[in-house]
Amino acid sequence: MELEKKIVEHNDLIMSSAKMDIVPLKIFELAVAEIDTFNPPKDNTIYLSKKELFKFLDVKDSNKNNRFKQAVTKMQKQAFFEIREEKGKGYVFRNIVPIPYVEWNSYDDKVKIRFDMAIMPYLTELKNNFTQFALTDVQGLKSKHAIIIYKWLNMNYNQFEYYKKSGNRDSNQLYELRNPTIEIDELKWLTDTQNEYVGRFNNFERYVLKNPIKEINENSRFRVSYDKLREGRKIVKLQFHISLKNENVIEEVKSAEKPLTLSEAQASPYSQLLMGALLITFNDMQNEKLMLKLANKVYPRYDAFVKKYSLDALERHLKYIKQHSQNIKDLVVYLDNALTDYQKRLVNDSNRKKNKAGKSPVMKEKLPDWVTDEKTRKNVLTEKGIKKNEEIDELLAKINKDK
Structure with a gap:
C-alpha cells in the first residue's frame, strides 16, 4: 500500500459529526484511501497491511497487536458518524457505524475490512459535491479535531480552486470559499464537543482550534489562520483564511478582496x-x-x-x-x-x-432655366421641347454654322 493515495469523500460525510477518537477515525480514513471510486470493492471489502497500518497510526511499541485490537473493538462498539442532510424544511439524521467488520490473524500481514453498506454512497457515488485530499496530510495529523477541520478546509478550498478556473463565481464568492466562515455551534457539532469546554472560550480555542491549526500548518499543504467574529461581547463565528504554502503571498493578497458587509x-x-x-x-x-x-x-x-x-x-x-x-x-x-x-x-x-445633426439638408439640384419650359414645365431637351423652343433652335444652328 502506498501512502501517496488520495481520500475521496462526499461533502455530506465531511460535514457530519464524527463520534469517535483519533485512532478509529484514522483507520477509517486509511481504509477509504483503498477504495477505487470507479471500481468499488466487491462486498464493500478492502484489505490493509498491518505493517503500513501501524506506520500510519504511528504505533511503535512492542504490543502493537493488542493496541490494534483495542482500537478496532472501540471503533465497532462506540464509533459512528452522525450524518445530517438537509431535506425540505429541516434535516434528516443518520447514525452509521462505518466499519462493522474487521478480520485479522496473528500469522498474516493482511487486515480485512468491510464497510457498512449505508456508508458506501458517501464513498463511491461521487458525481458531484465531493472532496479529495491527500492521505499523507492526514497521516501527519495527531488529533481528531485537526483531521475534521482539515477536511472541512479542504472542502472549501477545493471549491475555490474549481470555481476560480471555471469562472462561475464572482470575486466575493471566491473570497468566501477561500476565507470560509463557520458558527461556533456548528464547529462544536462537527468536532463532537458540544458538552466539552463549556464556559470560557479559551479552553475550546486551545484544544479545538489553536493546537489543531498548528498541526495542519506543520503537516499539510495549507497555511491557515483564523479570526474570531463577535456579536457584542460574545464570539459567535470563526473566519478561516486558507492559502497554499508554496503560494506567492503578493498574488494571494491581491486576489483576496474583502467582500462588502x-x-x-x-x-x-x-x-x-x-x-x-x-x-x-x-x-x-x-x-x-x-x-x-x-x-x-x-x-x-x-x-x-x-x-x-x-x-x-x-x-x-x-x-x-x-x-x-x-x-x-x-x-x-x-x-x-x-x-x-x-x-x-x-x-x-x-x-x-x-445622425439628424450630422446630415446636410438634401438639396435638389436646380436645373438651368434653359432646360425647362416655364409654361409647360417640360424638359426642352426632349425632341418635342427642342422643336418648340426657338432659342435653342437658334443656338443649335449657330453651333452647327461655327463648325
Missing part, C-alpha cells in the same frame, strides 16, 4: 436612491442577502452609469421603474435588466440625434 451596502447612496424611489423598504434594508446581492451585482453597474451619464439620470430611471413596474419577483434581476434596457435606449437615442 451589510452595513456598507446599507450606507451606499444607491440604497438611499432605491428607498427614495420606493423600490426597497426599511425592512428590505435589513435583509442581508438582498442588500449584498444589490451591492455586488447592481451597484457597480450604477457606478459605471453615473460616471457616463449622471446621478440625475439614474434617479429619473429609478422613478420611471417604480411607476411602470408591477409584481417584481426578483428585484436584483429586474433592476439589472432594466438598466441594460435603459442604456440601450439611451445609446439608440444618442445615435439618432447624431
Whole structure:
C-alpha cells in the first residue's frame, strides 16, 4: 500500500459529526484511501497491511497487536458518524457505524475490512459535491479535531480552486470559499464537543482550534489562520483564511478582496436612491442577502452609469421603474435588466440625434432655366421641347454654322 493515495469523500460525510477518537477515525480514513471510486470493492471489502497500518497510526511499541485490537473493538462498539442532510424544511439524521467488520490473524500481514453498506454512497457515488485530499496530510495529523477541520478546509478550498478556473463565481464568492466562515455551534457539532469546554472560550480555542491549526500548518499543504467574529461581547463565528504554502503571498493578497458587509451596502447612496424611489423598504434594508446581492451585482453597474451619464439620470430611471413596474419577483434581476434596457435606449437615442445633426439638408439640384419650359414645365431637351423652343433652335444652328 502506498501512502501517496488520495481520500475521496462526499461533502455530506465531511460535514457530519464524527463520534469517535483519533485512532478509529484514522483507520477509517486509511481504509477509504483503498477504495477505487470507479471500481468499488466487491462486498464493500478492502484489505490493509498491518505493517503500513501501524506506520500510519504511528504505533511503535512492542504490543502493537493488542493496541490494534483495542482500537478496532472501540471503533465497532462506540464509533459512528452522525450524518445530517438537509431535506425540505429541516434535516434528516443518520447514525452509521462505518466499519462493522474487521478480520485479522496473528500469522498474516493482511487486515480485512468491510464497510457498512449505508456508508458506501458517501464513498463511491461521487458525481458531484465531493472532496479529495491527500492521505499523507492526514497521516501527519495527531488529533481528531485537526483531521475534521482539515477536511472541512479542504472542502472549501477545493471549491475555490474549481470555481476560480471555471469562472462561475464572482470575486466575493471566491473570497468566501477561500476565507470560509463557520458558527461556533456548528464547529462544536462537527468536532463532537458540544458538552466539552463549556464556559470560557479559551479552553475550546486551545484544544479545538489553536493546537489543531498548528498541526495542519506543520503537516499539510495549507497555511491557515483564523479570526474570531463577535456579536457584542460574545464570539459567535470563526473566519478561516486558507492559502497554499508554496503560494506567492503578493498574488494571494491581491486576489483576496474583502467582500462588502451589510452595513456598507446599507450606507451606499444607491440604497438611499432605491428607498427614495420606493423600490426597497426599511425592512428590505435589513435583509442581508438582498442588500449584498444589490451591492455586488447592481451597484457597480450604477457606478459605471453615473460616471457616463449622471446621478440625475439614474434617479429619473429609478422613478420611471417604480411607476411602470408591477409584481417584481426578483428585484436584483429586474433592476439589472432594466438598466441594460435603459442604456440601450439611451445609446439608440444618442445615435439618432447624431445622425439628424450630422446630415446636410438634401438639396435638389436646380436645373438651368434653359432646360425647362416655364409654361409647360417640360424638359426642352426632349425632341418635342427642342422643336418648340426657338432659342435653342437658334443656338443649335449657330453651333452647327461655327463648325
